[in-house]
Amino acid sequence: MLLEIWRKDFTIYRNATVRPMDSVKMDFHLHDEYEIFIFLSGGVRYFIEKNSYDLVPGDILLMRPGEIHKATFTSNETYERIVCNFSVDLLEQFADIGSSLAHCYQNRPHGEKNRLNSTEDEKSELIASFEKMVILNTYPQPWNVQLMIAMFLEAMVKINRIFADETRHSVNHLQHRKLKPILEYIDANLDGNLSLDALEKKFYITGSYLCQIFKQTTGSTLHEYIIYKRISRAKQLLLKGDSAANASFKCGFSDYSNFVRAFRKVTGYSPREYVKQALA
Structure with a gap:
């Protein structure tokens, strides 16, 4: 049952857009899945609901179903990112009392606190984990799915622990007062x-x-x-x-x-x- 849901409801990819200001028009995104967005390179301002974030490499954004989001470009540098989407049902398979993996998505106002307040070391660890998941997903071999699930669970625990750490300062974002x-x-x-x-x-x-x-x-x-x-x-x-x-x-x-x-x-x-x- 779990493997069936995983294969149906989990996607991950790494993408690069060369000269994005010349070659692509980004539309708003609106979907019914959770999303982890990892920014690797480029000049990007990311709009989520009413807030905008000027991204730096390694930034991690968390979007839940119904949160409108969109990338806009501030330079023509190659735009690289890792995007991971998964269903609400998938996370519920791993729910436990007091430690839901959806905590980082649900325990915040809609369209707020979307950028994870992680340290440089934490960013590097998470990027390495998701890079490995991309490779495992791209080149299927026996037991790859089980290994991906294990890595995904470890990454989600790290993300939730970072999010739940109330000693960290809130991440700055841009707001146009008018x-x-x-x-x-x-x-x-x-x-x-x-x-x-x-x-x-x-x-x-x-x-x-x-x-x-x-x-x-x-x-x-x-x-x-x-x-x-x-x-x-x-x-x-x-x-x-x-x-x-x-x-x-x-x-x-x-x-x-x-x-x-x-x-x-x-x-x-x-x-x-x-x-x-x-x-x-």
Whole structure:
């Protein structure tokens, strides 16, 4: 049972993008799995919900389901990273009373404390572990899966112990003082009117300036962010039993066909297909 869940729900890869500012446009990411993101090289500012982090090699980011995130580039240096995704169900296989491996994901506010406050030695140890897992995953041999599980559990224990250490100072992140209250308002009013005109009147800010500071912060448009946030909310409603039409209405879509089109673009599924595969 465990090996079956592992093979289905665990992915890990190392990737490098050469001259990223010339060759790739990064979209927002929104998924239903836990993620460990290890930054190896490049010039990257990483946006998660309402916060941004200027990354340095060895930084480790932790994203849980529903946390919107995105990389933007500050230089054309080769962008290298290790990305590991795994399901909520997989971590639950190793749960114990008082020592859940999901502690580092669940015991914090949504979109906060995403960067692990690790020392240089801890970063090196964790990078070495995940590098080995990438190799084991890339070149399958007998007993590789069991070895990967053992290494993954050891890495998750280290990550949780670092996260739970309250003697460490909190990690700095960037906030745009004018942007944060607007993003908080958007989160709280996904079912309402979030047009530029409405936001201009609410916050006494010109639409052009709002779009400018959002683009500078995230590398994407405000409209794209709102769509992703609405789809994130719709996914939650669908899994709670709401109909697609009802979820569409509750998430601020005035046209059902536009909702279905946006949902498929973000998730790769229609609402019906998404529920079916999520509950399978």
